[in-house]
Amino acid sequence: MKIHNKPKLTLFHCLNSFKETASMFDGCEVKTVKMACSSMTKDVHLLRAFESGADAVLVLVCREKACRYAEGSIRAEKRVNYVKTILDDIGMDGKRLNIFNTSSKDSGSINDIIKKTLLELEIIGPNPALNHFN
Amino acid sequence: MKTLSRLHEKLSNGEFAVTGECGPPRGSSKEVIQKKIKLLNGFVDAVNVTDNQTAIVRMSSIAASAHLVAQGLEPVMQMVVRDRNRIAIQSDILGAYSLGIKNILCLSGDHQKFGSQPDAMNVFDIDSINLVRTVKDMRDKGKDMSGFDLDVAPRMFIGAAANPFADPFEYRVIRLAKKIDAGADFIQTQCIYNMDRFREWIRQAADEGLADKVYILGGVTPLKSAGMARYMNNKVAGMDIPEEIIKRMDGIDKKNQADEGIKICLETIQELKEMDGVHGVHIMAIEWEEAVGLIVEQAGLK
Amino acid sequence: MITASQKPINEIAELVEPYKKVLILGCGTCVKTCFAGGEDEVAVLASVLRLKFKKMARSIEIEELTIERQCENEFIQEASSGVDRNDAILSLACGAGVQAMAKRFAKKVVLPGVNTSFIGIQESPGIFTEECSGCGNCGLATFGGICPVTRCSKKLLNGPCGGSQKGLCEIDPDTPCAWHLIIERLTTLGQLDNLKTYIPPKNWNTSLSGGPRKLIREDHII
Numbered sequence: 310m311k312i313h314n315k316p317k318l319t320l321f322h323c324l325n326s327f328k329e330t331a332s333m334f335d336g337c338e339v340k341t342v343k344m345a346c347s348s349m350t351k352d353v354h355l356l357r358a359f360e361s362g363a364d365a366v367l368v369l370v371c372r373e374k375a376c377r378y379a380e381g382s383i384r385a386e387k388r389v390n391y392v393k394t395i396l397d398d399i400g401m402d403g404k405r406l407n408i409f410n411t412s413s414k415d416s417g418s419i420n421d422i423i424k425k426t427l428l429e430l431e432i433i434g435p436n437p438a439l440n441h442f443n
Numbered sequence: 444m445k446t447l448s449r450l451h452e453k454l455s456n457g458e459f460a461v462t463g464e465c466g467p468p469r470g471s472s473k474e475v476i477q478k479k480i481k482l483l484n485g486f487v488d489a490v491n492v493t494d495n496q497t498a499i500v501r502m503s504s505i506a507a508s509a510h511l512v513a514q515g516l517e518p519v520m521q522m523v524v525r526d527r528n529r530i531a532i533q534s535d536i537l538g539a540y541s542l543g544i545k546n547i548l549c550l551s552g553d554h555q556k557f558g559s560q561p562d563a564m565n566v567f568d569i570d571s572i573n574l575v576r577t578v579k580d581m582r583d584k585g586k587d588m589s590g591f592d593l594d595v596a597p598r599m600f601i602g603a604a605a606n607p608f609a610d611p612f613e614y615r616v617i618r619l620a621k622k623i624d625a626g627a628d629f630i631q632t633q634c635i636y637n638m639d640r641f642r643e644w645i646r647q648a649a650d651e652g653l654a655d656k657v658y659i660l661g662g663v664t665p666l667k668s669a670g671m672a673r674y675m676n677n678k679v680a681g682m683d684i685p686e687e688i689i690k691r692m693d694g695i696d697k698k699n700q701a702d703e704g705i706k707i708c709l710e711t712i713q714e715l716k717e718m719d720g721v722h723g724v725h726i727m728a729i730e731w732e733e734a735v736g737l738i739v740e741q742a743g744l745k
Numbered sequence: 746m747i748t749a750s751q752k753p754i755n756e757i758a759e760l761v762e763p764y765k766k767v768l769i770l771g772c773g774t775c776v777k778t779c780f781a782g783g784e785d786e787v788a789v790l791a792s793v794l795r796l797k798f799k800k801m802a803r804s805i806e807i808e809e810l811t812i813e814r815q816c817e818n819e820f821i822q823e824a825s826s827g828v829d830r831n832d833a834i835l836s837l838a839c840g841a842g843v844q845a846m847a848k849r850f851a852k853k854v855v856l857p858g859v860n861t862s863f864i865g866i867q868e869s870p871g872i873f874t875e876e877c878s879g880c881g882n883c884g885l886a887t888f889g890g891i892c893p894v895t896r897c898s899k900k901l902l903n904g905p906c907g908g909s910q911k912g913l914c915e916i917d918p919d920t921p922c923a924w925h926l927i928i929e930r931l932t933t934l935g936q937l938d939n940l941k942t943y944i945p946p947k948n949w950n951t952s953l954s955g956g957p958r959k960l961i962r963e964d965h966i967i
């Protein structure tokens with residue numbers, strides 16, 4: 310399925326894992342949500358991002374050993390995995406939600422993640438919960 | 444269709460069937476059973492062998508039933524789900540059939556609170572309707588509950604109980620339909636004293652198209668005394684003895700009350716014989732097996 | 746605490762499907778502690794159901810509310826206006842809470858959103874274990890504070906059975922043998938002699954086996 314409108318991404322990130330650079334978001338609409346620590350990633354926020362129209366949700370967190378709060382990234386990953394199973398259960402496709410370990414200094418790999426996400430969206434299509442209303 | 448038991452054969456021939464009841468002893472005495480067999484043999488088509496009725500420990504219904512088989516009297520082995528889980532139930536059904544037991548009556552069983560050992564843990568792993576279904580699946584599909592193929596399937600004639608006198612009355616027929624749907628071939632009812640209510644129940648069952656799907660045997664118990672009538676009405680769950688029956692017993696001299704009880708019983712049987720949708724009578728002469736022969740003869744059922 | 750876990754989302758969706766307006770009602774005590782039915786779970790479930798129904802092109806109005814306890818009328822009262830506004834209540838409380846709601850709101854459909862499991866403890870974060878089966882006749886004093894009625898798979902009172910190996914139960918290598926634990930603990934307490942005590946058949950009359958139970962405190966009845 311082809312995406313006709315610009316795909317919408319919601320990007321949750323902790324302070325140290327992401328910094329926006331020019332042209333990073335070409336070809337998509339992105340809403341960024343800054344969190345003091347990735348451990349603040351809550352399942353309900355991820356789900357509400359989809360309710361608000363996101364086609365994909367990305368969570369960017371520090372590398373495990375680099376997390377300032379020791380377990381923040383691990384907690385975030387567990388919650389993301391939990392929400393992925395819920396999305397699969399309701400036929401929303403858990404592949405729309407992903408977590409990556411990144412560093413704000415490495416804009417190259419963040420660019421790659423976004424590109425990969427857009428490619429994935431071409432395959433899995435837009436947010437199916439919004440098809441009927443948008 | 445080949446009949447499954449003599450009781451089945453009699454019913455399928457359209458004859459009015461008679462079943463009796465035999466409560467196993469509170470001990471291992473084979474003689475007590477044999478005495479009861481002598482009193483019943485020749486008068487009834489089959490005899491229900493109760494399964495630790497009122498939750499009082501007695502000789503097992505399987506063993507007592509096997510004694511009946513050995514004496515040429517056909518048992519209807521009663522089985523309650525109170526004391527056995529599904530593993531024991533299926534195992535006992537297989538064992539019973541291997542001993543020549545061809546009729547089974549599937550029951551919930553009285554709660555152990557009423558019995559001599561209220562401390563016991565009950566089981567109720569499956570309910571009586573699922574017991575009916577289990578026996579049916581074992582018989583017709585040749586499989587146990589796990590789906591395992593049985594080498595020899597227990598080909599039993601399956602019975603269930605119905606109490607037209609329990610509340611709420613409107614749902615009694617729904618439950619009957621559920622039992623028939625689960626696989627009940629025949630139904631034995633609670634003792635009938637309130638004929639109006641029984642007639643209404645049979646009418647509702649006929650309206651639901653159940654009358655042709657199952658053989659119904661109306662239950663009767665001869666009253667030995669006015670005291671027994673009063674006790675049963677007040678203490679036995681689901682029993683309905685109208686005031687006029689109790690008054691009638693009260694109005695008779697004590698030493699003649701038993702005769703009057705038999706008379707009432709005969710009147711009930713006469714009505715049952717004439718009623719559409721009733722295929723037989725189940726005589727439960729509780730610890731009064733001597734009465735059965737008399738009743739059967741006087742009711743012209745022999 | 747009473748533990749519970751949320752029913753599969755598709756089962757819940759089927760339960761609420763016939764209704765247009767649904768109140769998801771959380772319970773802030775036991776089921777909150779075991780992550781089955783507190784306000785966080787209410788919020789997640791509400792969001793998931795909205796997504797699912799949108800995907801099915803079905804409209805549903807979902808209201809969220811969590812009260813302190815669904816098993817006490819005093820707290821249930823707080824839900825009454827929310828209950829009035831909706832066609833059905835999806836209760837995330839334990840079975841007692843669901844039934845208390847049904848009793849209080851006789852004409853309202855009350856649906857269970859969780860499967861109530863057992864009386865237990867949080868052994869370590871995220872791991873809950875069953876400790877008590879509410880048999881109504883506590884024998885923990887004899888068993889060193891470890892309940893064989895609940896924690897021995899065979900409910901043995903004069904255990905352990907022959908299936909215990911290396912402290913583990915025969916039913917599953919993740920289940921400790923309760924009797925092994927009892928012996929260890931009695932050893933620590935210097936009460937190993939308890940093991941020699943013959944325990945007679947248990948009176949189950951005080952348990953659910955004796956029929957539904959009722960607790961009456963005459964001094965609190967006015």
